[in-house]
Amino acid sequence: MESKNVILLVDDDELDVISVQRSLKKLDSEYELFTAYNGIEALEMLQKQVNEGVHHLPDVILLDLNMPKMNGIEFLRVIRADENLKHLKVFVMTTSGEEADRKTTEQLGISGYLIKPLNFNNNTKRSDSMDGFVQFHLRKILASKHLQ
């Protein structure tokens, strides 16, 4: 039986949240999207789900790095140290092109590091725009989930 994809989006930028929502709507896929605007909020959400039962934990976490209160790297460090959460699949989705950020997150354990496009050139391919980017990668992420 195919279960619904449960996605947790941790991003403080409302536009990114909307973009993900719109992209998911366009993809012909069953999903459930939770959103948190920073690391603390996301942790609380996960903790609540752990208390209710492991089945409700997200299949995929899309994690922004630059966030207030608790940033992506701190969040990743906390869940990797938590027995109940350390297996979670995390994709980093950030505007940071800093090599140090990529290294740190890869050492903590991630399934992918996606740099959000910052180009708005009308002439370039669709996948270079934010919506195109999100759709392209979400399709891949969700497909990899099905293949398991």
Added chain:
Amino acid sequence: MKLATQIFLGFSVVIGISLTDSYVNYNLSQKVNRNTDYVAKSETIIRNSSRLHKSIIEMQSAFRGFLLTDDKAFLDSYHEGGRVIPKLFIEQRSLLLNSASQAAKLDTITKLHQEWIIYSNKLIEAKKSVKINPSLYVDLFENKLRKQVGKKINDRISLIFRAFDRAEYRLRESRRDALNHSVERTRTYSVIFLALTVFIGVLSTVYIVRLITRRIALMVNLADNISKGEFAVVKDDKNDELTSLSVSLNSMSETLDKNIKELEKRNKELNQFAYVVSHDLKAPIRGIYNVTQWIEEDLGNEVSPQMRNYLNIIPDRIKRMEDLIHGLLDYARISREKPLREKVDVNTLVKDIAELIIPEDFKIQTFGLPVLITEKIRLEQVFSNLISNAVKYSKSDVAGEIVIRCREVNQFYEFSIRDNGIGIEPQFHSKIFEIFQTLREKNAKESTGIGLAIVKKIIDDQHCTIGVESELGKGSTFVFTWPKH
């Protein structure tokens, strides 16, 4: 101790020794002269003594000859002796003023000789008047001559002369020894003083030269380090003229160190600032762009043509903003990042850029472009900015043409990029390299005013130069140098 004092001391010691040497040598030479005089005087005395003795003997011979032969010729020789001998006595006596024993001997000889003269004169007179008074002569002859009175006197004279000569010979020998000794001593002292002077002179020179050389070497080392960017200080516990130089050098080093650190910090902050600003500027525009797209998507055909027109302006302006931000990012990155050095075939590089940037009706020609090892990205940025400028500022009614040449100038390649575009008025030639300076009106979308600023900064970073030759309407030629290595 001050260096001047040390040098002065060294020289003083050397000069002091030389002076002492001269003084001692002077004294010794006086002694040598004195001894030489003594020896010479002694020799004169001996010579005089033998002359005197000879004259006395000759006089005695003449006396005997006259008595025996009665030949008056002997008397000439006798009287000659009587004239000469007193003079010789006086001369000899004057040479013996300092020698009492020798003078006493001479005085005895003088006395004996006078005794003999009285005796001989009597006999000669008697012999001359022998015909008148023969008994006197016979008496004298029998009582004096026969009894060898004269001979005894003469024997005593000879004896004293021998003693005199022996004593004088001994004196002469001892004086000659003294002379040799003093000459020897003068020679020894001279050698010792010369050796001492040379030794101390060389020693103090070596000491001072080494001292100065070591100190200067330390400072040269410091200056070298400063030129390499290491701002160390030299330790100097001496207190002399060079100390003030090292103190100045140290303070220079410290000031430079402080200023350069400060400058590096400022530069880093500035680059960081530019990077963060341009990076953060992108996020809101990205939002605006997304929202515009969503509006277009969601409204679809409900949008009026006028509204669509407005909506189309937004991406254009966003594109311009993006170009500006990219330009700023690139500009900030030039000093922030040090790109990889790799082998670059400039011909290929230019062709690749041309393929991306220039339209089909544009013609591009290259002559003698080299292959070199350099920071590829930077050279690429220079060429792509200059070529895209040539395209942007081409004449609309003439087919575009770009000619790129290269020639070697010492350690550099000199590239020139000539176009047949609209050209630049001479008063703007230096202005175009300043950031945000564009000669086009603000709404022209291609022109951000950063491209040439980037080119200029890259070329400045390579310690090279760029310039432009152009006249309005007659195209432009950008000429820049680039290091061969």
